C-alpha cells in the first residue's frame with residue numbers, strides 16, 4: 647500500500663496517515679498542459695492543486711472544464727476515474743451550484 651506522501655512538507659516527518667475527505671474543495675492553483683508526457687494522453691488538460699474543505703491540499707486533474715474556463719478559487723467536487731481494475735484516481739470537476 648502507498649503512503650499519501652513521502653514526508654510532511656512542514657517538518658519532513660514520515661509518520662503520515664490517510665484521512666477521509668468529503669471530496670469538496672476549491673482550486674488553489676492550476677496550470678494547463680499542452681504537451682503530453684506520452685502520446686496517448688489527450689491535450690490540453692488541467693493539473694490543479696485542490697484545497698479540500700477539511701483544510702489540506704492535493705495535486706489532481708481538473709476535468710469537465712476547458713482550460714480557458716478554469717479559475718483559481720472555483721468550487722470543485724471529486725470523482726473517481728478507473729485506471730485499471732484495481733486503481734481509481736481522484737479527479738475534480740466544477741461543482742454544480744445547488
Ligand SMILES: [Zn+2]
Pocket residue numbers: 654655656657658659
Ligand atoms: Zn509535519
